[in-house]
Amino acid sequence: QVQLVESGGGLVQAGGSLRLSCAASDGTFSSYALGWFRQAPGKEREFVVGISGSGSSTHYADSVKGRFDISRDNAKNTVYLQMYNLKPEDTAVYYCAAKDGPVRFGEKAYAYWGQGTQVTVSS
Numbered sequence: 001q002v003q004l005v006e007s008g009g010g011l012v013q014a015g016g017s018l019r020l021s022c023a024a025s026d027g028t029f030s031s032y033a034l035g036w037f038r039q040a041p042g043k044e045r046e047f048v049v050g051i052s053g054s055g056s057s058t059h060y061a062d063s064v065k066g067r068f069d070i071s072r073d074n075a076k077n078t079v080y081l082q083m084y085n086l087k088p089e090d091t092a093v094y095y096c097a098a099k100d101g102p103v104r105f106g107e108k109a110y111a112y113w114g115q116g117t118q119v120t121v122s123s
Helices: none
Strands: 004-007 010-013 018-024 032-039 046-051 058-060 068-073 078-083 092-100 117-122
Touching: 004 092, 018 032, 018 092, 018 117, 032 068, 032 078, 046 068, 046 078, 058 068
Parallel strands: 010 117
Antiparallel strands: 004 018, 018 078, 032 046, 032 092, 046 058, 068 078, 092 117
16 A cells, blocks of 8 residues: 655746655555646546656656656655646646556556645636
């Protein structure tokens, strides 16, 4: 059982930056692919970005390519999401999720989820 705790959300103006963190409880952290998903009000949860267990492979949604950067520190059991040039449409609750095996884009593939952290981008 992996427990995930997100942090770093908040209110930022359009064009600003935020860094989200997701800390995991499991010592086998490096065996899990990690994904960030987000859910805006009235919308379905969507894939944002994923990273393989080793960190060598990343996958970004088109909407965030060039603006978001995912990384992980397996020694600290933590994955990071650095967000630049934020837009009002990035406003959502951001969730960290973990799964065995490779990154997948569908949320149903992920067995473990954090509680989410709110990101609000004002125009």
